[in-house]
Amino acid sequence: MSKRGTYVITENSSLTPTVWRMRLAGDTQCVKRPGQFINIALDGLFLRRPISVCDYDSQSITIIYKVVGRGTRQMSRMQCGESLDCLVGLGNGFSVETASQRPLLVGGGVGLPPMYNLCKQLIAAGKKPLLVMGFNTAGEVFYRSEFEQLGIDVFCATADGTEGAQGFVTDVIRTFDLKFDYIYACGPLPMLRALYNASEVDGEFSFEERMGCGFGACMGCTCRTKYGNKRICVDGPVLKREEIIW
Amino acid sequence: MVNRVDTSIELCGVKLDNPVIPASGTFGFGREFAEFYDLDILGAISIKGTTREARFGNPTPRIAECTSGVINSVGLQNPGIDAVISHELPALREIFHKPIIANISGFSIEEYAECCAKIDKERQVEIIEVNVSCPNVHNGGMSFGTSPESAAAVTRAVKRVTTKPVFIKLSPNVTDIVSIARSCxxxxxxxxxxxxxxxxxxxxxxxxxxxxxNKMGGFSGDAIFPVAVRMVYQVASACGIPVMGCGGVASASDVIEMMMAGATAVQVGAANLRNPYACKEIIEALPEEMARLGIERLSEITGVVK
Structure with missing residues (x-):
């Protein structure tokens, strides 16, 4: 069940020169799971902008977005008190229930945000998650302390070695010989593929695609899976490891 | 005052409560929109374009944003005519009780005829809409809708296998739309x-x-509305058969403008993608817009602009 609503911006601040965090106050009862997304209508732009939910509670949704084009640039210029027309509760999201005791969370770049609420929910369910975050360089790193404050083991990889371990998330997993029995991942396609190839462990991978509607009507974001065609926006963005076709 | 207006229209003997129809390809088979509102408020639904075989469609990205519109290159992804009849239509019947318009595509004359013959047996399908914008695989990939002869050939083949009203959905990417419409x-x-x-x-x-x-795709959305109004006007003026107007419709005012240009019914397409409530809001705004313009019966304004 998805829903359209008006959300008031209560925070819009930069975490890095290109990554921003926005808090939106409004009805959140349609947000059911971590890993879902919202679709934001912006003045003067025809299509909505799909952004994953970083965190949510009974009154607000937090999103973290990277300024990459006109839509996100426009968002970054909005002020507290302004409101946005959003469709919320979109996508299937991660299933917290299926994880075993020691799940590994992997977030690459702006694929990291949905791991935050997921991590909180896994901890609340009595599980012991650990997290690997991957970035290109130290200047892009965000939310390291926020994750550490959740009391979990946090590993950081940067491609140029300017923060944490040098290399990709898969290098960190190998170097520190991380032990885990389930994987949750969100990030760029090459990262997801490398992770898939580096470990046989079962898990869930969140994918990205250009979308038309975001709620399953237009077939703009279809991908092939072992269980037939799926729309990233409603049947995803999270796919189970076993169904993925690269 | 406002509630005394009459929004009903008639399309080849098919009575619709109002002229607003979600356009094929922007509304799936209705299911997704039933989460947002009661589909029975719609005049009719034009379902996702259907071909003989199931199709995956084109590779992604299939969507590109434009000023006041969107380009799509979905490539007729659909489960195939048999699955539409066995799964999609029964599911739609659970949530929608008004006329269904079946949108049929094909890559050969035979494929069009075969699909239409099958869909002809579906009771709730009251109109068949034939999309002639697809490439003809037997003729170097030229779209059926780009010549009067091939558009007429599809029309004749389809008419032979069904007694339901057949609407031919034309491509605007042609030199002379009127000659193609007349030929149909x-x-x-x-x-x-x-x-x-x-x-x-x-x-x-x-x-x-x-x-x-796929490099290129179909541009739709608010930006194409004036082109659509012009072509509806040209075709409605030149032909004696009813026209369903489609292209960039996003408001009750657009619906009325399209009807004044000559449309008997009006389809709403890309607007559904940005705003899932688009059709509902348009239908709800119609009585007030009619009252504002002094229109009592919507059916009377079709083609009033000469």
Whole structure:
């Protein structure tokens, strides 16, 4: 069940020169799971902008977005008190229930945000998650302390070695010989593929695609899976490891 | 005052509560929108374009944003006519009890005829809409809708296998839309639906490549409304069969404008993608807009502009 609503911006601040965090106050009862997304209508732009939910509670949704084009640039210029027309509760999201005791969370770049609420929910369910975050360089790193404050083991990889371990998330997993029995991942396609190839462990991978509607009507974001065609926006963005076709 | 207006229309003997119809390809088989509102408020639904075989469609990205519109290159992804009849239509019947318009595509004359013969047996399908914008695989990939002869050939083949009203959905990517519409009328078409999308293209200037994987796609949305009004006007003026107007409709005022240009019913397409409530809001705004313009019966304004 998805829903359209008006959300008031209560925070819009930069975490890095290109990554921003926005808090939106409004009805959140349609947000059911971590890993879902919202679709934001912006003045003067025809299509909505799909952004994953970083965190949510009974009154607000937090999103973290990277300024990459006109839509996100426009968002970054909005002020507290302004409101946005959003469709919320979109996508299937991660299933917290299926994880075993020691799940590994992997977030690459702006694929990291949905791991935050997921991590909180896994901890609340009595599980012991650990997290690997991957970035290109130290200047892009965000939310390291926020994750550490959740009391979990946090590993950081940067491609140029300017923060944490040098290399990709898969290098960190190998170097520190991380032990885990389930994987949750969100990030760029090459990262997801490398992770898939580096470990046989079962898990869930969140994918990205250009979308038309975001709620399953237009077939703009279809991908092939072992269980037939799926729309990233409603049947995803999270796919189970076993169904993925690269 | 406002509630005394009459929004009903009649399309080849099919009575609709109002002229607002979600356009094929922007509304799936209705299911997704039933989460947002009661589909029975709609005049009719034109379901996702259906072909003989199941189709995956084109590679992604299939979508490109434009000023006041969107380019799509979905490539007729659909589960195939048999699955539509066995799964999609029964599911739609659970949530929608008004006329269904079946949108049929094909890559050969035989495929069109075969699909239409099958869909002809479905009781709730009251109108068949034939999309002639697809490439003809037996004729170098030229779209059936780009010549009067091939559009007429499809029309004749389809008319032979069904007694339901047949609307031919025309492509605007032609030199002379009127000659094609007339040719369809002469071949027995019961109505014309226009316009399909305009061929468009966007380029990712950072990556120096097309945004859409298939390079080009169909441009729709608010931006194409004036083109659609013009073509509806031209065709409605030249033909004696009813026209379903389509292209960039986003408000009750647009619906009335399209009807004044000559449309008997009006389809709403890309607006559904940005605003899932688009059709509902348009239908709810119609009585007030009619009252404002002094229109008592919507059916009376079709083609009033000469």
């Amino acid at each position: 009328e002469d071949a027995g078409a019961d109505g014309i639906c226009l316009i399909n999308t305009l061929l468009g293209m966007r380029i990712d200037t950072m990556r120096r490549r097309p945004v859409i994987a």
